[in-house]
Amino acid sequence: MIPLVNLIMMFVWAFSSNTNPNKANYFKAALILFAIVMAIYLVLAVVFLGSIAANQYQ
Known part of the structure; x- marks a missing residue:
């Protein structure tokens, strides 16, 4: 929850x-x-998850 508060405060301080x-x-x-x-x-x-998915079905 703390990182979410930090992100919200960044928006408040940036645009107040x-x-x-x-x-x-x-x-x-x-x-x-x-x-x-x-x-x-x-x-x-x-890209990483796509390459894993592509290699799984070969």
């Missing part, structure tokens, strides 16, 4: 109007980096 601009920019960059890492992870997981 009364947050320090430096802090908001940092968390916007952190969210972009998180999205890039998750996209790479998803692609690698699909």
